Structure formats: structure tokens, C-alpha cells
Amino acid sequence: xxxxxxxxxxxxxxxxxxxxxxxxxxxxxxxxxxxxxxxxxxxxxxxxxxxxxxxxxxxxxxxxxxxxxxxxxxxxxxxxxxxxxxxxxxxxxxxxxxxxxxxxxxxxxxxxxxxxxxxxxxxxxxxxxxxxxxxxxxxxxxxxxxxxxxxxxxxxxxxxxxxxx
Numbered sequence: 227x228x229x230x231x232x233x234x235x236x237x238x239x240x241x242x243x244x245x246x247x248x249x250x251x252x253x254x255x256x257x258x259x260x261x262x263x264x265x266x267x268x269x270x271x272x273x274x275x276x277x278x279x280x281x282x283x284x285x286x287x288x289x290x291x292x293x294x295x296x297x298x299x300x301x302x303x304x305x306x307x308x309x310x311x312x313x314x315x316x317x318x319x320x321x322x323x324x325x326x327x328x329x330x331x332x333x334x335x336x337x338x339x340x341x342x343x344x345x346x347x348x349x350x351x352x353x354x355x356x357x358x359x360x361x362x363x364x365x366x367x368x369x370x371x372x373x374x375x376x377x378x379x380x381x382x383x384x385x386x387x388x389x390x391x
Contacts (some may be wrong), residue, residue: 228248228249228250228286228288229246229247229248229288229289230246230247230248230249230267230269230286230287230288230289231244231245231246231286231287231289232244232245232246232247232267232269232278232280232286233280233285233287234279234280234281234285235267235278235279235280235285235286236262236263236278236279237277237278237279238245242278245269245278246271247269247270247276247287248269248270249268249269249272249288250269250270250275251267251268252267253265253266253267253280253282253283253285253286254266254267258347260373262279262281263279263280263281263355264281265279265282266278266279267280267285267286269286276345297339300303321356327358330347330355330358330359331361331362331368333345333356334359334362334363335362335366337362337379338362338366338372338379345359349360356383363379365390366379367379370391
């Protein structure tokens with residue numbers, strides 16, 4: 227296997243320029259070109275095999291057999307991508323949550339009106355999903371309760387994995 231050096235490339239959001247590794251699979255074009263990248267090359271860096279996105283065959287070059295592994299290679303295994311911190315004021319958080327719960331109330335009402343046949347509501351526990359939906363359902367079935375008729379709506383609780391769905 228020949229060794230290659232990445233001239234310009236990207237792996238999981240990390241720039242890979244200067245990284246040296248053993249060529250596992252040669253350059254292959256993407257079926258649908260991605261923004262800024264036409265394909266990828268698969269290389270072995272340390273113990274990891276990675277697919278580095280490159281802009282054509284000019285994105286990497288073959289290097290001689292005994293090129294020392296650079297510190298960039300070890301950094302590949304330990305570097306974490308820093309997520310940008312988005313500062314949000316308390317008012318912005320409250321407004322965002324108010325909008326979300328307003329949408330939940332509107333969807334619940336649409337279910338009552340028959341526009342939406344059913345809903346699956348998922349969020350972390352304790353945020354008020356059930357409370358909001360039950361409030362809309364109770365309001366809609368108030369006359370049925372007063373007349374002694376059976377309720378037309380119900381809330382099913384449960385959990386399912388992605389495979390179970």
C-alpha cells in the first residue's frame with residue numbers, strides 16, 4: 227500500500243491538510259457532489275480507517291514510503307470539534323417555548339376537529355406535553371361529559387424504540 231498526504235480535505239468537520247496515511251481505497255467520486263467536495267479517498271490513519279472528503283485527485287498526493295506520521299495523525303483521534311455556543315436570552319427561550327407549545331395546542335385542536343387523524347408527541351419527560359394535549363381534549367369533550375356520553379378522544383402513553391416503530 228502506498229502512503230498519501232492529504233493536501234486539502236475534510237473528515238467529520240476537521241480539516242485534514244498535511245495528514246499522512248496509508249491508501250486503503252483510491253479516490254472515488256460522489257454520486258451527487260457535496261458542497262465543496264467532489265469525492266473521497268479512504269486512508270488508514272493510525273488504527274483508524276477514514277474517508278476523507280477531497281476536491282478531486284488533487285486533494286491528496288502520494289508520498290515516499292518512509293514518511294513519518296505527523297502529530298496531525300494523532301490529533302485525529304483526540305481532537306474534538308468545538309460546537310459554537312449560541313447565547314440566548316431568557317426572553318428568547320421563553321418565546322421559543324411558547325411558540326412550540328402553541329403549535330402543540332394547534333395540532334391537538336386539529337386532531338379534535340378531524341383535520342389530523344393522530345399525533346405522536348415526543349420530547350423529554352416533564353416538559354408538559356401531556357398537560358397541553360389533555361387540556362385541549364378536555365375542553366373539546368366537556369359537552370360529552372355533561373351529557374353523560376362516552377368521550378371520543380383518548381391519550382395513549384408508551385415508549386418505543388426506533389426499530390419498534
